[in-house]
Every structure is written in structure tokens, then in C-alpha cells.
Amino acid sequence: xxxxxxxxxxxxxxxxxxxxxxxxxxxxxxxxxxxxxxxxxxxxxxxxxxxxxxxxxxxxxxxxxxxxxxxxxxxxxxxxxxxxxxxxxxxxxxxxxxxxxxxxxxxxxxxxxxxxxxxxxxxxxxxxxxxxxxxxxxxxxxxxxxxxxxxxxxxxxxxxxxxxxxxxxxxxxxxxxxxxxxxxxxxxxxxxxxxxxxxxxxxxxxxxxxxxxxxx
Numbered sequence: 284x285x286x287x288x289x290x291x292x293x294x295x296x297x298x299x300x301x302x303x304x305x306x307x308x309x310x311x312x313x314x315x316x317x318x319x320x321x322x323x324x325x326x327x328x329x330x331x332x333x334x335x336x337x338x339x340x341x342x343x344x345x346x347x348x349x350x351x352x353x354x355x356x357x358x359x360x361x362x363x364x365x366x367x368x369x370x371x372x373x374x375x376x377x378x379x380x381x382x383x384x385x386x387x388x389x390x391x392x393x394x395x396x397x398x399x400x401x402x403x404x405x406x407x408x409x410x411x412x413x414x415x416x417x418x419x420x421x422x423x424x425x426x427x428x429x430x431x432x433x434x435x436x437x438x439x440x441x442x443x444x445x446x447x448x449x450x451x452x453x454x455x456x457x458x459x460x461x462x463x464x465x466x467x468x469x470x471x472x473x474x475x476x477x478x479x480x481x482x483x484x485x486x487x488x489x490x491x492x493x494x495x496x497x498x499x
Contacts, residue, residue, distance in 0.1 A: 296338070299338060300338045302328055303324065303325075303328045303334075303335055303338055303339065303345070304339070304345055304348065306324055307328075307339075307346065308398065308402055308405065309401075310324060310327055311345075311346065311405055312404070312405065316405060316409045317409075321335055321336070321345075324345060343411060346402055346406065346409075346412055347406070347412065347415055349383065349402075350383075351379050351383065351423060352422055352423050352425075352426035353426070354375075354379040354382055354383075355375045355376060355379045355423065355426050355427060355430065356427065356429055356430035357430070358374070358378050358379065359371055359375045359431060360430045360431070360432065362374065367487055369447045369479075369483050369487055370487050372427055372447055372451045373451050373454075373475075373479045373487075373488060375430070376451060376455050377472045377475050377479075378472075380455075380471050380475055381472045383395065383399055384396045384399060384471050384472070391468075392466075392467035392468070396467045396471070397467065399467075400463060400466070400467045403459065403463045407463065423448075424445060424449060427444070427448040427451075428444055428445065428448065450482065450483075451479065453482075454475075454479050454481070454482040454483075455475050457478050458471070458474040458475040458478040459474075462474050476488060
């Protein structure tokens with residue numbers, strides 16, 4: 284019973300976070316990030332400012348927060364150690380992008396893709412968010428290392444892992460920026476796969492390296 288209550292609490296917390304963030308991103312897009320206060324977000328979401336801060340400690344978190352690190356870490360932990368390290372990391376990032384964009388891709392962006400696009404545009408256009416976004420990249424690199432667990436214990440292996448993660452994240456960033464420029468008309472997981480192939484070669488990210496269903 285305790286586990287069930289914990290699951291329900293976590294689910295309610297996640298739903299509240301998504302609701303508050305959706306209102307925040309909408310208001311920031313409509314009014315401007317600097318012109319919108321946290322109290323405005325709380326009013327739109329029908330909660331108290333204290334509730335907003337409980338879920339999002341800073342105003343920047345209202346835009347930057349996502350589940351990407353958790354998803355990537357879980358995917359890497361579940362991946363086969365027989366694969367090259369950059370492919371394990373890359374595939375985890377591709378799978379996370381598939382989750383964040385809602386999986387399917389048609390002629391126009393899905394609701395999940397539109398939400399991600401709105402967040403990306405805010406990150407690109409708002410100086411405070413651009414600076415904070417770099418911190419998020421470090422957090423994602425840390426999630427990758429943590430996902431490997433004991434595999435990255437010794438200093439030399441840790442250095443190799445951090446270098447591989449940084450290279451993957453740089454390639455992914457290029458793909459994400461191209462996707463934002465294209466207004467979400469292209470398939471983000473497929474773009475990321477192309478970026479990885481260009482960076483690491485078809486021998487690592489060739490046919491079969493991408494996650495099933497990720498094609499234009």
C-alpha cells in the first residue's frame with residue numbers, strides 16, 4: 284500500500300509539474316520571459332507561488348526542466364556493453380528525443396514537438412536561459428556517466444566517458460538547432476542520428492544504429 288501511495292504521489296507531482304510548465308512556457312512565449320513574473324504563472328496555473336517554487340526552484344527552471352537526464356541515464360544503464368561507448372550514448376540520446384517529441388512524426392509538429400520547440404525558442408532568444416542551458420548540458424553529461432555506473436569508476440575511463448559524452452552532446456546540439464530552424468518540420472531523432480553519423484562515421488551510426496521507427 285505504501286508503494287502504491289508513493290507511486291500516486293509521484294504521478295500527481297509529475298502532472299502538476301507538467302501543468303505549471305505548460306502555462307509558464309505559454310505565458311513566456313506570449314508576453315516575453317522578462318515581462319512575465321512567477322506570480323503570473325502561478326495565477327494562470329491556479330496554484331500558489333509557493334507551489335510553483337516547490338516544483339521549480341528558479342524561474343529559469345520553468346523553461347529548462349525536463350526528464351531528459353533521467354531518460355538518458357536509464358537507457359544507457361539498460362544498453363549492451365558490447366556496443367561502442369559512443370553508440371550506447373548516442374542511441375540513448377536518440378531514444379530520449381523520441382520520447383520528448385512524442386514518438387510519431389507526421390507532416391506537422393505534434394503537441395509534444397510544439398512544446399519542445401517553444402522551450403527551445405525561449406532558450407535561444409533569452410540571454411539568461413542561454414547561459415543556464417550550458418549548466419543543463421553538464422547535468423546531462425553527469426547523467427550519462429551515472430548511467431554507466433561502475434563502468435566509469437577509474438579516472439582514465441571517466442575521462443574517456445566524459446569526452447565521448449561531450450562529443451555526442453555537441454553533435455546533438457547541432458541537430459536540435461537545425462530542427463528548431465526548420466520549425467519542427469523534420470524528424471528530430473533522425474536529424475540527431477544524421478549528426479552522429481557525420482561525427483562518428485557510418486561504422487558506428489550506420490544502418491541499424493538508430494532506434495526503430497526513426498526515419499523521415
